[in-house]
Amino acid sequence: PKEQTEPDPTKKTLVILGSGWGSVALLKKLDTENYNVIVISPRNFFLFTPLLPSCPTGTVEHRSIMEPLRHILRHKKASVKFYEAEATKIDNDRRVVIINDNSDVKGEIHQTEVPFDYLVVGVGAENATFGIPGVRENACFLKEINDAHKIRKKVMDCIETAMFKDQTQEEKERLLHMVVVGGGPTGVEFAAELQDFFEDDLKKWVPGITGDFHVTLVEALPNVLPMFSKTLIEYTEQTFKDEKIDVRTKTMVKNVTDKYIEAEVTKPDGTKEKQIIPYGCLVWATGNAVRNVIRDLMGQLPQQKNSRRGLAVNEYLVVDGTEGVWALGDCSATKYAPTAQVASQQGAFLARLFNTMARTQALETELDHLDELSKEAKGEDQEALEKEIQKKSKAISKVKQLSPFEYSHQGSLAYIGMDKAVADITWFNGNLASGGSLTYLFWRSAYLSMCFSTRNRVLVLMDWLKVKVFGRDVSRE
Ligand code: FAD
Ligand code: NAD
Numbered sequence: 001p002k003e004q005t006e007p008d009p010t011k012k013t014l015v016i017l018g019s020g021w022g023s024v025a026l027l028k029k030l031d032t033e034n035y036n037v038i039v040i041s042p043r044n045f046f047l048f049t050p051l052l053p054s055c056p057t058g059t060v061e062h063r064s065i066m067e068p069l070r071h072i073l074r075h076k077k078a079s080v081k082f083y084e085a086e087a088t089k090i091d092n093d094r095r096v097v098i099i100n101d102n103s104d105v106k107g108e109i110h111q112t113e114v115p116f117d118y119l120v121v122g123v124g125a126e127n128a129t130f131g132i133p134g135v136r137e138n139a140c141f142l143k144e145i146n147d148a149h150k151i152r153k154k155v156m157d158c159i160e161t162a163m164f165k166d167q168t169q170e171e172k173e174r175l176l177h178m179v180v181v182g183g184g185p186t187g188v189e190f191a192a193e194l195q196d197f198f199e200d201d202l203k204k205w206v207p208g209i210t211g212d213f214h215v216t217l218v219e220a221l222p223n224v225l226p227m228f229s230k231t232l233i234e235y236t237e238q239t240f241k242d243e244k245i246d247v248r249t250k251t252m253v254k255n256v257t258d259k260y261i262e263a264e265v266t267k268p269d270g271t272k273e274k275q276i277i278p279y280g281c282l283v284w285a286t287g288n289a290v291r292n293v294i295r296d297l298m299g300q301l302p303q304q305k306n307s308r309r310g311l312a313v314n315e316y317l318v319v320d321g322t323e324g325v326w327a328l329g330d331c332s333a334t335k336y337a338p339t340a341q342v343a344s345q346q347g348a349f350l351a352r353l354f355n356t357m358a359r360t361q362a363l364e365t366e367l368d369h370l371d372e373l374s375k376e377a378k379g380e381d382q383e384a385l386e387k388e389i390q391k392k393s394k395a396i397s398k399v400k401q402l403s404p405f406e407y408s409h410q411g412s413l414a415y416i417g418m419d420k421a422v423a424d425i426t427w428f429n430g431n432l433a434s435g436g437s438l439t440y441l442f443w444r445s446a447y448l449s450m451c452f453s454t455r456n457r458v459l460v461l462m463d464w465l466k467v468k469v470f471g472r473d474v475s476r477e
Contacts (some may be wrong), residue, residue: 065449
């Protein structure tokens with residue numbers, strides 16, 4: 001479609017914030033010709049997060065799991081505007097979003113406002129640190145593509161520094177200690193990928209690190225992967241033992257410095273002990289926190305005062321205390337876990353809702369017109385018009401019967417290393433728990449089929465083949 005410079009005054013302006021799972025699922029199914037659609041996100045691509053833990057080790061290359069937003073928008077029937085910017089404030093009273101270009105290259109104008117009739121907020125969440133000192137300064141996160149770059153660089157830097165001439169044994173052990181904090185699926189999958197990297201490639205290319213390279217997973221709760229069934233938790237912990245990943249549960253990190261973490265360990269008798277754990281590379285994966293722009297919007301709405309995890313929404317995803325503002329995914333607070341599965345189903349639901357709203361409006365306009373005509377018509381003409389009016393009214397009430405959002409859980413999957421995965425799958429209204437190499441094949445095919453585009457699918461498949469044939473690359477970028 002041709003780029004439209006001015007918005008069509010006969011259509012409502014729908015502003016969509018974010019280019020993640022929720023917003024992109026909405027865009028995919030939205031009939032864009034019904035609205036002036038504007039997308040705002042600091043990231044001009046969609047990121048397939050389920051394969052992000054494979055990126056820092058090079059099992060999958062970064063660009064294989066990125067899909068340019070311009071590709072996605074180009075396929076829409078009517079043109080969609082995209083601004084690469086961060087929404088810094090949503091002004092609910094004035095119905096505008098303040099946006100800021102926070103990229104390196106800035107033009108004369110890098111801050112402005114975008115008015116909206118309808119707004120969908122899908123800005124996701126940021127990394128939780130719980131205010132623990134030193135985390136932001138010293139740890140790497142694993143949420144965005146740049147985080148994966150940073151970890152990859154850091155791991156290889158630690159290895160080469162450990163191999164520096166005359167390095168002391170103590171310093172070598174510290175540098176080669178890779179600590180992952182958070183035993184949720186992000187932490188578990190990344191620890192598994194890192195250990196694979198060591199076993200399959202690093203040992204071969206840098207034999208000097210064998211015996212000193214260790215991966216440790218630190219978790220505050222009594223076990224890892226709390227959302228999986230008990231048998232799969234035990235299976236994961238046993239597999240990690242076999243892989244020689246040190247799992248330290250009941251260990252809560254309290255402070256982080258540039259060389260070690262301080263943790264509080266709860267011992268079997270209930271007493272607590274302080275531990276100092278030296279590290280070379282620290283990856284922090286302790287879940288989600290609310291973004292500032294969301295906290296600010298919540299502050300404008302008294303109806304949000306009891307919400308903690310994000311924007312409270314009703315069963316149609318309308319933000320409590322607003323009209324014409326919806327929220328989806330990790331920035332909203334619902335009874336569901338903050339996952340890609342939930343966000344994408346919410347996106348598809350909102351697309352249906354907006355398509356329905358547009359269709360209802362079109363039918364209502366036609367109905368008004370028919371009403372006018374029937375007032376002036378007589379005899380047979382009037383009868384025919386009455387019939388048509390009845391048909392249209394029925395169609396309107398049918399279209400209006402959109403039921404509230406309901407989530408359908410397909411199951412949970414996680415990679416746990418050594419070509420094994422765990423899966424809790426919903427199967428004919430029951431649950432199927434499985435772990436091992438067959439589950440790993442299922443995990444691979446499921447993720448491959450979930451990739452955004454054929455292009456992504458082919459690239460990921462080629463990456464997997466490349467690693468099988470040549471191993472992972474150990475150069476530091
Ligand atoms: P996101 O996908 O995070 O997208 C948010 C978007 O908003 C981004 O485009 C961002 O750039 C943009 N944005 C941020 N701030 C602003 C702003 N101020 N203004 C405008 N735009 C903004 N879930 C699963 O179900 N299965 C998995 O296997 C899985 N694996 C995961 C692996 C990792 C490593 C991680 C980190 C998460 C994983 N998840 C998984 C969780 C899943 O990625 C999230 O639940 C999902 O991304 C939420 O979608 P979202 O659209 O709400 O947010
Ligand atoms: P999470 O919230 O699932 O897990 C974070 C873990 O960190 C918790 O177990 C918590 O007890 C621990 N923790 C918190 N503070 C700590 C501290 N100070 N010291 C030690 N441990 C501490 O976070 P996540 O793994 O990033 O996942 C976020 C969301 O994304 C979840 O909803 C998850 O289901 C989803 N996700 C899914 C997959 C998958 O399905 N394969 C993969 C990644 C993420």
